[in-house]
Amino acid sequence: MGARDNQEIKIKKEWCKGCGICVTFCPKQVLGYDDEGKVAMLDSENCIKCGQCEMRCPDFAIFLGGKE
Amino acid sequence: MGARDNQEIKIKKEWCKGCGICVTFCPKQVLGYDDEGKVAMLDSENCIKCGQCEMRCPDFAIFLGGKE
Amino acid sequence: MNNPIVEKYFRMDNLPHIWCPGCGNGIIMLALAKAIDSLGLDKDKVCVVSGIGCSSRAPGYLDFNTLHTTHGRALAFATGVKLANPELEVIVISGDGDASAIGGNHLIHAARRNIGITTIVFNNNIYGMTGGQYSPTTPNGDLGTTAPHGNIDRPFDIAQLAAAAGATYAARSTVYHANQMEKMIETAIAHKGFSMVEVISTCPTYYGRKNKKGSAANMIAFLKDSFIDVKVAEKLPEEKKAGKFLMGEFKKEEGVVEYTVAYESIIERLKK
Amino acid sequence: MNNPIVEKYFRMDNLPHIWCPGCGNGIIMLALAKAIDSLGLDKDKVCVVSGIGCSSRAPGYLDFNTLHTTHGRALAFATGVKLANPELEVIVISGDGDASAIGGNHLIHAARRNIGITTIVFNNNIYGMTGGQYSPTTPNGDLGTTAPHGNIDRPFDIAQLAAAAGATYAARSTVYHANQMEKMIETAIAHKGFSMVEVISTCPTYYGRKNKKGSAANMIAFLKDSFIDVKVAEKLPEEKKAGKFLMGEFKKEEGVVEYTVAYESIIERLKK
Amino acid sequence: MSKQTEIRLTGSGGQGIILAGIILAEAAIGEGNNAIQSQSYGPEARGGASKAEVIISSNEIHFPKVQEPNYLLALTQVAADKYLAEVNEECVVIVDSAINVPSTVKAKKIISIPILKTAAEDVGKSIVGNIVAVGAITEITGVVSRAAVETALLNRVPKGTEDLNKTALEAGYKLALNR
Amino acid sequence: MSKQTEIRLTGSGGQGIILAGIILAEAAIGEGNNAIQSQSYGPEARGGASKAEVIISSNEIHFPKVQEPNYLLALTQVAADKYLAEVNEECVVIVDSAINVPSTVKAKKIISIPILKTAAEDVGKSIVGNIVAVGAITEITGVVSRAAVETALLNRVPKGTEDLNKTALEAGYKLALNR
Amino acid sequence: MSKNIKLMQGNEACVEGALYAGMRFYAGYPITPSTEIAEKSAELLPTVGGKFIQMEDEIAGIAAAIGGALTGKKSMTATSGPGFSLKQENIGYAMIAEIPLVIVNVQRGGPSTGLPTAPAQGEIMQAKWGTHGDHPVIALSPSTVRETFDLTVRAFNLAEKYRTPVMLLTDEIVGHMREKIEIPEPGELEIYNRLEPVEGETYIPYGVREGDLVPRMAAFGSGHRYHVTGLFHDETGFPSNSTENAGFMLDRMMKKVEDNLDDLIEYEEYMLDDAEVCIFSYGSSARAAKTAIDQLREEGIKAGLFRAITIWPFAEKRVKALAEQFDNIVVAELNLGQYVYEVERVVKGAAKVSHVGKANGDVLTPAEIAAKVKEVL
Amino acid sequence: MSKNIKLMQGNEACVEGALYAGMRFYAGYPITPSTEIAEKSAELLPTVGGKFIQMEDEIAGIAAAIGGALTGKKSMTATSGPGFSLKQENIGYAMIAEIPLVIVNVQRGGPSTGLPTAPAQGEIMQAKWGTHGDHPVIALSPSTVRETFDLTVRAFNLAEKYRTPVMLLTDEIVGHMREKIEIPEPGELEIYNRLEPVEGETYIPYGVREGDLVPRMAAFGSGHRYHVTGLFHDETGFPSNSTENAGFMLDRMMKKVEDNLDDLIEYEEYMLDDAEVCIFSYGSSARAAKTAIDQLREEGIKAGLFRAITIWPFAEKRVKALAEQFDNIVVAELNLGQYVYEVERVVKGAAKVSHVGKANGDVLTPAEIAAKVKEVL
Ligand SMILES: Cc1ncc(C[n+]2csc(CCOP(=O)(O)OP(=O)(O)O)c2C)c(N)n1
Ligand SMILES: Cc1ncc(C[n+]2csc(CCOP(=O)(O)OP(=O)(O)O)c2C)c(N)n1
Ligand code: SF4
Ligand code: SF4
């Protein structure tokens, strides 16, 4: 817990190439796509902030960042 | 026996560079050098025709050949 | 708004990178940055060297002393950098073709010398930059633009080859196993001597499409399913290992004197 | 009056050869001729290829189709010869420098492809032709003209490196063990696939003199005393193995499809 | 046809711009004309603006690159922004209707038609946008005949996709006719 | 000394012909003259005839190779056979006494002295034949002084062999004087 | 459309031409913009019983191709800039060992990795001087796709006839553009095969028989056991240090080119008869020059073109004659000045020689050439 | 004998000169007749805290030397013919990435393995054209052992000043002969060190500051993190495909040589003032030419010598002037005709240019040169 509480998934759409890797490997399946085929957070409630999306996004377009 | 009986050590002096390898590894120590430092058969009686000299002469200067 | 690791270690002006959607290279590059961060290295003392290829474009994005050389020669350039200034932490990034085709000789010799360079091979099993020719790691039977009738070459095991040549640290991971990979890279950089981390990456564009491997995510899922750690494999029965590939740490030899250290001791000796 | 094997397989006009007194190269060359004789090969169908170096002068003395190429490239030329005409028995003769320094990449790739070439490395642990610079097999600590303060490189184990790269036959012998060596060469040539016989040779002129190894005969006696067969070594206690070097057959893998055979099957397939 | 016709096709990498050019060029030579098709490669070819060129003439064609296009096709905004600026008053511009054409563009005519939408919605596969474009260009330029284009098309598309591609081509004809 | 002195030293590889040349050249520059020493390399350098050349002059030396030797040393029959044929009437030839000099040789003088035998028997090491030769040449040519040759010798031979080499040098002087 | 008329890339036409000429062996390493030559060879060679191999690098590529050639197979390797540099050592080997071989260089933007996907004509001088030592050179450069086919055939013919490597210097433009090509029928173009040893005669591997141009070449495995080396060698093929022999052998090799200029040199002249200025160009740039000439003539300026097809040996005699005829020669090439050196050398001041070129990744345009012509007039 | 007067081989003098200039890194691969340079460097470098490494081949040799140079060390590599061919790709890299580096080629008999122990001057043109693409070239060639020392120092100075690889073209004769040399005292010769970034200013790795000749060069590890590539790059060092940028950058690199000919070009003239014929030579052949001149003058023929010390860039202005002054220029070089091409080009017919040379393993003799002079007079 701790640190993760202050974190949330951030998406940098300009960099997302819509490859779908994060969507596929999100253990909670909380990610999906927007109209342009780019990643979108569909269900932030259920995100466990495991960071697997960040770890495997080849384009640094999704990551856990500090809550603003 | 057999084949070896008709064989004897032959020396091609022109090719011998006097390296001493055959002399050193002859199990019967029957080889030595002539005046020019080239190989010489000193004791053909005791040669067992094992062919080790031929096998290790880098210059093909000593070998078992048919008796003439 | 950016990933802080990215902001800290990347040249933001050069991003986004040129790689295709789903290309695994970015995953490795991020893991590398994280490993460097964990080690707390001084950015000014890190030098990243590459050859030519898609993967070899990585140094352009990384905010260190970076050197993009000629095809296959990264390790030869890196050897010069490291020997001339041993205080630099020298990391080589190389594609499978760059490292093991044209660059194979430099790889085995750097390994033989045990020079303190960490080589990370971005192995996508194909020549990406030139559009999909088979590489020394393309699996036998697979297609490439220069293997239209199926590849008859047998693939190298790059990590094992490096180990046989003398690398004192040799490991393999995949872009699926990004966390493990990051740890390996960290270990490799910390290692004193030549270290090799081969990372199985994905090229959905050339290798994937030609060989009908599905989407980038499919290709990564395949890595998840087909690679098992050597340590695990040791305990598995043969039938469970069939069709599987090995990853993990293959070699970790401590105490072998590193090349530039050996050189410095000559200099010291001559001073007397 | 000549050794009949020499008369049959050598170009008599070119003998005596240029090698120094006591140089081991002639011993290997004779063993090669004997091996070829035992196999009863058609001289017209044998092609011997070399690079550049003292040892690489060997093909000039051998009465086959012979090709003396550029430094390090023998295996690349030989690969072309073999693939273009698989009915030729292709044998590569290469020095340790030629095969494993500048030619290291071609070695590991020919091994990887398992192409039906037999490579015989005349390993004298030094660059002979250029007068005694250290090579990738010069023992650590030894002297060479370019290692005046002692060699800090670590040596390759060429036979094992070839095996790791994919050679399906890999063995090592010495010029002392000429009979065993001859048998290995015979086995290697008969082997279907890439085969490597590394032969430890002697260079009394450059390596020997610089490193105070005594006469040629002394150097060969050292080989006798310090090399033990892997099979024997397996049964020896550790202390008896200390300071010893291994020789023998390290790898013999049957049934891996040879490269030119694989290619022919593509041609056959396309005919349908 | 005495003077040569120069066509520049632009869009993004992956849109099949080069294939479109090849089909037009092959159609032209099928009718006994000369044709040259060329393109620019580069890492930018992945993403960014991509360009293919076709020159068709009954005479010999020397310089193989388009100098002043008689026709410019643009399928993406990025491509349009890059290449529209270079056209002169003799040029007929064909753009996908999603594209915003600045009023400063000098051109003989600007034809805006829903190429990509037609591919995606009417033909049912957005990937055949390039072929819809070929149909439209064939119709608009008249530089190649429908028959020649069809032969070239069938020669160049993967087996099994012939029908899909012919549908796309025809949709392109229609788009041009009914604009 | 106004014209330059050209010396050709010949023998077989391993006889130390090059070292002999170096010592002579170094002695010359030690006295303020100019000198060039050169040799031919090659696989033949192992066995076969070997050659070293020295040119000494008080002026600048341009062409670095001996054109017409003023002095020729030959230590082996093979070398003599090869190089004697090239000398002219101005040349002083110095040969080991084991060598057969054909009567056809044109030379100013032929000096036959037992260089190798002296080394082997008197000095006790056949390996210093080259140094005996240097001594003889010094004496015969007068192109360098004894003192200069001695300095050069000590500078060039391995530590620990100084005495042996000085003995050889002196044996050479004597050979030349007592011929 | 006739069965033989096709829309084809220059690189593909190169492979088609090679197969037409009888290529049965290809070894190389991929590099943009030559890769299609490897790819097409990989696809087609096994269909005719030939072999393709992708080697570990360019050095190995040419080495294996030489090996293939020695077994009697017509062999080719292709590359671009960096790979051409790497092949230089073995190009020299093929020259001194007299190996028939075709080496294609699809030129791109250099130096070094430079501008890998951009066109250039930057290896004109490297083709002549790139390998160490003195050596004979034959190099050809096509302007069109059909000519790429034809010159590949010719490169093989010359390689076989002269027993020497022949270079085909094409470029990214000609290599990648698609153009109409009519593939000749089998038999339409002459095909030359190396002469083999005469049966019954003693084979002297590097001796030239009376009436022959070069030594006859036995295939390895054909029963003539001989030696091939990159050292200077005598007629027997064995190494020789003799200066007489070395002088003789190298002279013979140089002369096989120098004495046969008429057979080797090809060029095209376009509207040169009535011209007042001569543009000198080759390869893709010559196409821009032709368009420039058409445009200049529309403006009333009578320009004409000399297009070198054979790059090496240089068309010295003809260019000298042109220098007498014209006051101005404008050399148009896609580099910062290479072939212009040779033109200047040969012209010896008889005409003013100007250069128009660049090396920034862009093509040389008709407008730039026309502007230069106007400037010098 | 003064402590600084020595009998020394050219190859040794090269290493002594390199150390005098500040060499601290050497990487190479042995090859006759350059090997002594490696051997001497191996021996001496660690005694001054420098590093020597024998790499796996020549390609790796130059690569490692470039790597060393990037850390701020003055670096050198040396080779001969075949190795020079192999280094070509990375020579181009050093040019486009602007790496100060000294590349020594001790020329021997080519092509290919050729005559490995024989002298030659066969890489004069390869030095200029051997790597692919357009690029600037600086090459120097010494005639004596002392000059080998001096020109090695100069090569380092020019490399540092112009941020470019500089080639030293020596040959088997100069490399292997022993000659009297007086080693200069420290401080006697000027030593140039590359300019480093100005503290406090933003460092623009490939931007030229006002008043500077070339971009300043930061050592890797010195705190300026920048990117080096063999692709065309802009001022920032990062790759750029812009044709404007490529044109600008290459132009700047070419100009650093072209605009500084006076600084770069060195030559010697020997008895040229009153001469009726000009011999043009360089390196070891120029020594034969001097002897030939002495001999010719004894016969009453007034010959003189122009000896090129800087081989590239070419002394165009001076040679043009000589062509006005002399009816005959005889180019004497140990090859079949290389530098003579450049002389002919520049002379533009103003003088008759003849060539005397050979490539058979032998040296060019005074007699041969004298005979040629008499023939043309
Ligand atoms: C000397 C040389 N040969 C060939 C090339 C062309 N080339 C560029 S990258 C590459 C291979 C790329 O494959 P890999 O190293 O596996 O990297 P990837 O692009 O797949 O990341 C090739 C053949 C070159 N640039 N230089
Ligand atoms: C490209 C090239 N680099 C270097 C050389 C010089 N060279 C010739 S043989 C040789 C090494 C010889 O050593 P090795 O291969 O071990 O054979 P050996 O002479 O000891 O039998 C070298 C460095 C060369 N001929 N060509
Ligand atoms: S942090 Fe984990 S759970 Fe949340 S979106 Fe990313 S992968 Fe899914
Ligand atoms: S992994 Fe990255 S690039 Fe791919 S869809 Fe997710 S955020 Fe986008």
Ligand code: SF4
């Ligand atoms: S055959 Fe055997 S015993 Fe006889 S000489 Fe030779 S080594 Fe000695």
Ligand code: SF4
């Ligand atoms: S081994 Fe051969 S060369 Fe050596 S001494 Fe014996 S016979 Fe002579």
